[in-house]
Amino acid sequence: xxxxxxxxxxxxxxxxxxxxxxxxxxxxxxxxxxxxxxxxxxxxxxxxxxxxxxxxxxxxxxxxxxxxxxxxxxxxxxxxxxxxxxxxxxxxxxxxxxxxxxxxxxxxxxxxxxxxxxxxxxxxxxxxxxxxxxxxxxxxxxxxxxxxxxxxxxxxxxxxxxxxxxxxxxxxxxxxxxxxxxxxxxxxxxxxxxxxxxxxxxxxxxxxxxxxxxxxxxxxxxxxxxxxxxxxxxxxxxxxxxxxxxxxxxxxxxxxxxxxxxxxxxxxxxxxxxxxxxxxxxxxxxxxxxxxxxxxxxxxxxxxxxxxxxxxxxxxxxxxxxxxxxxxxxxxxxxxxxxxxx
Amino acid sequence: xxxxxxxxxxxxxxxxxxxxxxxxxxxxxxxxxxxxxxxxxxxxxxxxxxxxxxxxxxxxxxxxxxxxxxxxxxxxxxxxxxxxxxxxxxxxxxxxxxxxxxxxxxxxxxxxxxxxxxxxxxxxxxxxxxxxxxxxxxxxxxxxxxxxxxxxxxxxxxxxxxxxxxxxxxxxxxxxxxxxxxxxxxxxxxxxxxxxxxxxxxxxxxxxxxxxxxxxxxxxxxxxxxxxxxxxxxxxxxxxxxxxxxxxxxxxxxxxxxxxxxxxxxxxxxxxxxxxxxxxxxxxxxxxxxxxxxxxxxxxx
Numbered sequence: 336x337x338x339x340x341x342x343x344x345x346x347x348x349x350x351x352x353x354x355x356x357x358x359x360x361x362x363x364x365x366x367x368x369x370x371x372x373x374x375x376x377x378x379x380x381x382x383x384x385x386x387x388x389x390x391x392x393x394x395x396x397x398x399x400x401x402x403x404x405x406x407x408x409x410x411x412x413x414x415x416x417x418x419x420x421x422x423x424x425x426x427x428x429x430x431x432x433x434x435x436x437x438x439x440x441x442x443x444x445x446x447x448x449x450x451x452x453x454x455x456x457x458x459x460x461x462x463x464x465x466x467x468x469x470x471x472x473x474x475x476x477x478x479x480x481x482x483x484x485x486x487x488x489x490x491x492x493x494x495x496x497x498x499x500x501x502x503x504x505x506x507x508x509x510x511x512x513x514x515x516x517x518x519x520x521x522x523x524x525x526x527x528x529x530x531x532x533x534x535x536x537x538x539x540x541x542x543x544x545x546x547x548x549x550x551x552x553x554x555x556x557x558x559x560x561x562x563x564x565x566x567x568x569x570x571x572x573x574x575x576x577x578x579x580x581x582x583x584x585x586x587x588x589x590x591x592x593x594x595x596x597x598x599x600x601x602x603x604x605x606x607x608x609x610x611x612x613x614x615x616x617x618x619x620x621x622x623x624x625x626x627x628x629x630x631x632x633x634x635x636x637x638x639x640x641x642x643x644x645x646x647x648x649x650x651x652x653x654x655x656x657x658x659x660x661x662x663x664x665x666x667x668x669x670x671x672x673x674x675x676x677x
Numbered sequence: 678x679x680x681x682x683x684x685x686x687x688x689x690x691x692x693x694x695x696x697x698x699x700x701x702x703x704x705x706x707x708x709x710x711x712x713x714x715x716x717x718x719x720x721x722x723x724x725x726x727x728x729x730x731x732x733x734x735x736x737x738x739x740x741x742x743x744x745x746x747x748x749x750x751x752x753x754x755x756x757x758x759x760x761x762x763x764x765x766x767x768x769x770x771x772x773x774x775x776x777x778x779x780x781x782x783x784x785x786x787x788x789x790x791x792x793x794x795x796x797x798x799x800x801x802x803x804x805x806x807x808x809x810x811x812x813x814x815x816x817x818x819x820x821x822x823x824x825x826x827x828x829x830x831x832x833x834x835x836x837x838x839x840x841x842x843x844x845x846x847x848x849x850x851x852x853x854x855x856x857x858x859x860x861x862x863x864x865x866x867x868x869x870x871x872x873x874x875x876x877x878x879x880x881x882x883x884x885x886x887x888x889x890x891x892x893x894x895x896x897x898x899x900x901x902x903x904x905x906x907x908x909x910x911x912x913x914x915x916x917x918x919x920x921x922x923x924x925x926x927x928x929x930x931x932x933x934x935x936x937x938x939x940x941x942x943x944x945x946x947x948x949x950x951x952x953x954x955x956x957x958x959x960x961x962x963x964x965x966x967x968x969x970x971x972x973x974x975x976x977x978x
Contacts, residue, residue: 389881409884416885422878426900426973435896436886487886 338365338400340491340523341386346395348381355381357547358395363525363540365400368517370526370534373544374570379527382544383493386525387416400490415484416493419500421476423468429455429479430464436487454482457516474505481516491523498533510537531571535559543567560595561673568593568675573642575599576675581637585615590674596644598671601631602664613672615665617641622659624652633663641665713959720952731948739949743957748937752957755934758849759917762856763910766864769857770909771902774865778872793862801859805926808855812846812927819844842929851927856917863912871905872898907974914965918958934958 343361356378363369371379384390388409397405434447458478498506517524534541535555543550551563562568578591621632631643723738811817822831835841842848883893921935942951
């Protein structure tokens with residue numbers, strides 16, 4: 336029932352021999368907070384640039400709300416971008432930066448001023464209109480860049496790693512704020528990031544990119560709980576991959592599987608093993624006490640490692656470090672296993 | 678021993694700083710500022726017309742002489758020439774600088790840099806003389822005009838008193854052409870540098886916000902390149918104001934400031950008047966820089 340905001344129809348972008356984007360199919364819904372997640376060079380930024388119009392596909396089509404925009408210049412698309420380096424015009428005041436799009440459209444100054452002031456309120460920078468970008472902090476520039484894009488009421492807002500340059504605390508604060516602003520304005524956000532945590536916390540859906548292809552598209556929970564490839568299992572969260580003989584001994588199938596560290600329990604003597612559980616025996620090789628929880632590295636019998644994370648509900652650092660080199664039994668529910676190809 | 682010396686200086690960084698700064702400061706103060714002050718003082722003396730001796734008495738008589746119509750005309754002529762040369766340099770330099778900064782591959786850019794600066798490796802006088810050949814009555818331009826049967830047009834142009842003369846090599850137009858050629862590199866490099874410093878993302882952002890390439894050029898690229906244009910124009914403008922070789926070689930009988938200074942201090946020994954003449958370009962340059970500042974050319978500094 337919801338409208339399709341963006342549709343990639345077998346889109347490729349080649350730079351000489353390099354296939355930056357390789358035959359991608361993708362559908363993004365209207366009003367979605369959609370993240371493109373992947374390491375650098377995976378093609379996510381090229382996809383974003385093709386939606387914005389800074390780059391054109393070598394082949395395939397990009398449809399924006401039913402219109403083929405593959406060959407339209409940026410200034411003929413109702414899409415706006417928040418750049419990684421913010422790209423604020425250094426010779427203009429904050430007010431003129433935010434009002435730039437409206438000025439280009441020919442809106443009169445008093446009218447513009449009203450809308451700019453509204454925007455400054457939305458991004459919580461009232462009374463900053465007269466300043467130059469050089470007089471702002473990184474977080475403030477970020478907000479100005481956001482306001483400058485949003486004031487044009489684009490159909491889609493593109494964000495190119497906008498939080499990358501901010502320190503951790505400010506980044507977390509901006510994550511919440513961005514999400515709130517998106518709910519308020521109801522515009523489709525497309526967010527490019529290499530930070531899996533950021534993608535998981537903010538997105539409605541995530542596309543995981545690798546080497547110019549999309550590995551998996553899904554909700555944060557789907558991508559995290561049920562990664563469909565080894566790459567996704569490794570890139571989103573800690574990968575716990577088991578394959579071959581050892582996998583056969585545990586699950587009865589040699590198919591490679593992944594299980595998240597927090598889903599595994601260190602079995603106690605009186606633990607009953609249900610039909611819905613998998614069991615594996617091993618030896619604790621390493622223990623890292625992290626306050627809130629402890630991370631164990633367990634070497635499985637027959638080879639391979641599993642990382643296990645347990646909360647320190649009743650244990651202290653003294654207790655957990657004693658576990659080193661002890662034999663342990665690991666338990667986890669069958670439903671937490673994802674069989675991954677590749 | 679050497680170690681102890683290093684430690685001695687390491688612990689006295691102000692002394693090190695002083696040792697480094699004193700020679701250039703002395704040079705600057707004595708040679709630059711000192712000679713300017715001498716010039717200023719001399720301009721308030723006057724030449725006794727009867728004895729031909731410089732009289733070392735304070736007077737504004739010499740400056741009054743500057744206000745004679747012929748001398749005012751020299752200032753006006755030179756300033757107009759400097760303005761025209763600067764404008765022509767901007768018009769020619771901008772597209773090339775823009776191409777170098779935004780489109781040329783790194784390899785091509787190196788070659789273009791070389792091509793722009795290469796003329797500076799040879800003597801200025803040699804290059805100026807070579808233009809004498811190009812512009813002479815039997816030179817390349819007249820010859821070309823003859824081939825395409827435009828010699829009539831050229832002669833008509835030269836007969837025009839304000840721009841022409843006996844031949845292109847003896848005319849204000851000739852001076853203009855040579856000045857533009859000689860100072861062009863000084864305009865290309867600063868504009869290119871300014872354009873190079875405009876991040877690509879700013880241009881993309883402008884397009885992203887709905888601006889057509891023409892609008893982006895007007896509202897983003899031009900304002901950001903403006904300091905470079907001003908920097909280049911300071912070179913072309915001041916160099917044209919002070920130059921005496923080109924007007925000497927290509928000029929008709931009309932004087933330019935540099936030639937006037939040369940004549941007054943060399944031929945007629947009227948050092949006070951020559952000094953007063955030199956104050957002219959300084960005042961013009963100060964005015965020019967004040968206008969440039971008003972236009973915001975130095976905001977980025």
